[in-house]
Amino acid sequence: METLDIALPQMAMLYGLCLLPWILLWLIGLRLSRDIGISILRMSIQLILVGIYLKTLFMLNNPWLNGLWILVMLIVADLSILKRAGLKARYFALATFTAIASSILFSTAYLVILVIQPTHFYDARYIVPLAGMILGNCLQGNVIALERFYSALRKNENEYATFLMLGATRWEAVRPFFRDAIKAAINPTIASMATMGLVSLPGMMTGQILGGSEPWLAVKYQIAIMICIFTSTTIACIINLKFSLAIAFNAFDVLKDEVINKP
Amino acid sequence: MPPIIRFDQVSVTAHEKVILSNVSFALFQGEKAALFGKSGSGKSSVLRTLLGLHPLQSGSVYFQEKPLTSVSIQTIRSCTAYIGQEPVLGAETVREALLLPFQFKVHRQYRPTDSQLIEVLQRLQLPPDILNQQSNRISGGEKQRIALARGLLLGKTLYLLDEVTSALDAQSKQAVFEVFSDPQLTVLSVAHDPEWLQHCGIIFELDAGRLTEMKRHGNT
Known part of the structure; x- marks a missing residue:
């Protein structure tokens, strides 16, 4: 059984989901846009790097x-x-x-x-x-x-x-x-x-x-x-x-x- | 006879502040002494220094003429009872608090019986039924006397007391005076209570970490 891939447009859609909590937080007066933005960016970059590294690691073993x-x-x-x-x-x-x-x-x-x-x-x-x-x-x-x-x-x-x-x-x-x-x-x-x-x-x-x-x-x-x-x-x-x-x-x-x- | 405690030009600094400066004095067996002075003058620091809780900047502290070191500190602590203004009993009930030190390896073989506990409590005007009371439900004065009872049960001969009569009524105070009338017990105390000071043969006066005056009178 193969796992279905998530294509790039769908990935972009996924990031769009973050807008909902962001709006809710903004409405209740919590100005966390900067923190949330940095965290999502860091998570993405770190995981992409880990992905590249793991792929290499698995390949070389x-x-x-x-x-x-x-x-x-x-x-x-x-x-x-x-x-x-x-x-x-x-x-x-x-x-x-x-x-x-x-x-x-x-x-x-x-x-x-x-x-x-x-x-x-x-x-x-x-x-x-x-x-x-x-x-x-x-x-x-x-x-x-x-x-x-x-x-x-x-x-x-x-x-x-x-x-x-x-x-x-x-x-x-x-x-x-x-x-x-x-x-x-x-x-x-x-x-x-x-x-x-x-x-x-x-x-x-x-x-x-x-x-x-x-x-x-x-x-x-x-x-x-x-x-x-x-x-x-x-x-x-x-x-x-x-x-x-x-x-x-x-x-x-x-x-x-x-x-x-x-x- | 050599002194039990001797401070020789002791200076102590904590958090970049001088708390004791060139303090020298000696105390012999059976003597009762009080450290007297304004708040922050270094009285409690003298007691804490002897117990190894403040590192020495200069000078030496001697206990039975042996210098205070990381090895001798165990002997000093095993011979000394320290009782603060708000003693920590460290157990749920009074009985457990009295027996607490007998859980430690050094005292394990001397666990006292119930009748010995009651006898010591009675010497300090405490009722036997206090044994089953919760430690956090008893008064400050009772806590001080329980801490004192613990020292007596351990057979300590040197007592370092920090305002030990501060929370005691006249009758309890009298009981404490009677306990310390024993010539075998040596006392170094921090005190402001005039009645306590009267019972002390030596008064050391401290000001800004310096020993400024020493008075001796009849009582020891």
Whole structure:
């Protein structure tokens, strides 16, 4: 079963659909034309470039080139996580990179090598989209984990100091904040798994069905990707927060001011 | 006998502001001292510096004649009880708050019994049924005494108190004075309360981060 192509005039028609929300926003007094325009333009250019790159990547199917693409994705994700979490990249970049790289490589390798088993484990058709999807979700989780943890620690500085004064080690004193941050980071994935298929049809499954796959096959891939997202998000968040503890505190267990970006 | 606490020409800067400047003093075992001065004069910073919460810019802090370092800070914290104006109890009920430090590895083997909890509460004029109350439902004065009870249960010998009598009635205050009449307990406090100051043998006066005066009188 072939997926129907969308011709250029129809694509133009699609952009026309944006006029409707644009008019509605303008009517309620929200002047977001510039932001919406930039976002649609960026999305289009970025996806066109990705399309060109992926086409080349699939055509060459070179393990080094595929690896390089994943490395670029990891570096961009690393810097994006730290920027959105309000932490300084020069202190945390290596820790965050190690956390996300190890969890993404582990779960993608597990999925591709042990579960899907393509002829070549480095097959771009599998590893690039799967690693990208897992990384995208992992990124959200890590932003929440780091942001929640360090903002809770600053907000509850007295509570943290009290635990230290009562004999807690640094790890014992941060543990309540650590648990809350991990819970907040993985909750969206847990909620998403619990309602999957009921509230919305997941994007990957919809894409596969539109691409001509049998629904049953699409379901199996969706389950696989959700399990990998959950696993890698949990692993990455725990490693990331744990590593950050060695960087963010001074020898007296006090949170260093200089590691956090001023709001 | 060497002093328990010694500040030697200590200067501390935080957020590019001098908060302590060349502060020197010593406190011996069993002494009760008060830091006195205007708001922002650096009184609480003296306590926080001793607990390693402010990095030293210059000078040295000694605890039992050992310099304050990242290693010795664990010993200082394990011997010291810090009780602020609004103590954090860190647990849902009073019982859980009292037992909180006994969850930490360093105190795990000393978990007190209920009768020991009640005994300490009674010393501080607190009724036994407060054990089951929610921590967020008790008054500021009760919170201060619960924090103090926690220090007593841990067998702490050095007490750093920040306006600890600020929310206490006369009877509770008397109970606190009686607790600190123990010659084994050393107290360094931040205080404005004249009654508390009377119970302190030493008064250190601070102004803009400098120790300007030290008065000693009969009570220790």
